[in-house]
Amino acid sequence: MVNIFVCLVNPLLHAAMNLLGLKRQKLEIEQGTIMNFWVSAKTLDKPVLVLLHGFAANGVVTWMFQIPALTREFSVFVPDFLFFGDSFSESGKRSPEFQAECLAKGLKLLGVERCVVVAFSYGGFVGFKLAELWPELVRHLVVSGSVVGLTQSLSNERLPRIGFKSWSELLVPKTVEDLKRLFFVVTQKKLWFPSWAFRHYLEVMFNNRREKVELLEALVINDEDYFIPNFSLQSIHFLVGEDDKIFNLKMVQDVVLSKGQTAFLRLYGLKPQTVEINPGTVIHFWAPSQVVESYKYRQVKPATKRTSTILCRNWGAGVAPQVFVPDPLHFGGSRTDWSPKFHADCLAKGLKLLGVKSCTVVGRSYGGIVGSKMAESDLKLVKCRADNTGHGTTTSHENT
Structure with a gap:
């Protein structure tokens, strides 16, 4: 059977992006590393807004329902992280810092000097690194479905609650049933789709499986290495769903308040x-x-x-x-x-x-x-x- 995402959904999405004034650009960040961006054609007319996607989809699929409204007020930039969409790298680096470094270089190549970053899930971890390492670039950061850092103890506490042994078991599904379990965890409203639609989505969105597993392994840090940086040049906002099964409101409050005191004093x-x-x-x-x-x-x-x-x-x-x-x-x-x-x-x-x-x-x-x-x-x-x-x-x- 022909894959509906390859033949229909992706072409329609790309056409919609073009109608909204976004054009596609592939940038060589360094030798062997290419990052794909969807970029507003008129970048200097409005404030720049960068949308960072999660782990279950590329940029335009994650943000396709928000982009039409946001383009009215912002110059919208939608990158694909390395090993998502059309972005890839021959480098062996897998850390959020490397993703943030490539993103910062790409934005500067596109002429972005200052921006607002809105990040979801995995994009939140990259967004925090971007704000920490390039404070002059990030003016505001809005994060949903994420925290500043994913520690080993936090992983050990959250994963059993949702019935998984590792983040890769959750976020890199192998079968249609695995994908259905993923969507059950990460979505509040349960929409019915036929099994063939899940299979087509699995084939398109979960390529580069080995590299994505390595990205998740590099995401988890030791507890003693975790700290909240001094975000004195930016305003940081958390958008938290009360019914979020992974990062709910109480958990985010506990993590930020318990780990944020030192950063507050340093601030x-x-x-x-x-x-x-x-x-x-x-x-x-x-x-x-x-x-x-x-x-x-x-x-x-x-x-x-x-x-x-x-x-x-x-x-x-x-x-x-x-x-x-x-x-x-x-x-x-x-x-x-x-x-x-x-x-x-x-x-x-x-x-x-x-x-x-x-x-x-x-x-x-x-x-x-x-x-x-x-x-x-x-x-x-x-x-x-x-x-x-x-x-x-x-x-x-x-x-x-």
């Missing part, structure tokens, strides 16, 4: 520092890269005077003062003896070793008790104190 210019108070006693801080004394600000620019503020656990960063976020002893990277008074003494010594001469202390819960002990012990160091220890909020102004 505001803080870096981890460890201060040894005495042998066997260590305090871990998130602290500014460089402590600037207030009097220097007064000499140069009074409007930018900044005092040092100490956040005693469970508070955020990103406020106007220079922020220091210590881990009390036996929390995070800090360790030693037990009492709040001892915690306070160690914290005071650590701050002085970091160059802090006077500060405002903001403490919450146990941190409020430690802050109170520090204020009692060192009046010169603690200029102001505010705490919430569970018995109401107290604000003290000592030595102001």
Whole structure:
């Protein structure tokens, strides 16, 4: 039987793209690597929007229902990742970083300097790498059906829930029944198609099987290698389906919030520092890269005077003062003896070793008790104190 996608669907899709003002271009990214793009003919008239596809289809098949509406407001670019559609590579590289590198080079060859990226599923992982490695290129990133990185523990937790042993078993189906299982997992509304339609789709969309399995193997990273980069130059948006069987709303929130705290602190210019108070006693801080004394600000620019503020656990960063976020002893990277008074003494010594001469202390819960002990012990160091220890909020102004 003639394949309906080869003889009918693909030609109709290509004709529709041409009517919408998109033309097809194959770019040689490097020797032996070709990436296929569908590109708006008039690229300078509107903001550039790049649509990144998932693993079960190429670019135009993934986005065919959205492209007509988007071309009204954007210059739309739809690439095929390597080993999808008409893109291929003789390179042995299979990582999302390599896909992002080829995509960035292709966009620059097409004259794109700044763009909005909308990414689905596998495209989300590539989109995050594109935003991380080429921040000047990506203005906004919208991601659906994906997270920043696919860790081994996340894979071990999600795959049994959907009844698969590996991502390749799910995303590189071998039979019509396998393909039906894939569509059952990744679609909410179950539409009926005859078996021959699934077979034709399987023949066209799941070629380059070995390379696609290798892409999925390269996608999973060790937990210790996973981090959320500093996306300070872009706005990042997650579009999450409540009934998503793989990356549902709660799972995405848990992953982003649990792994995003370090990135959040780095975003505001803080870096981890460890201060040894005495042998066997260590305090871990998130602290500014460089402590600037207030009097220097007064000499140069009074409007930018900044005092040092100490956040005693469970508070955020990103406020106007220079922020220091210590881990009390036996929390995070800090360790030693037990009492709040001892915690306070160690914290005071650590701050002085970091160059802090006077500060405002903001403490919450146990941190409020430690802050109170520090204020009692060192009046010169603690200029102001505010705490919430569970018995109401107290604000003290000592030595102001």
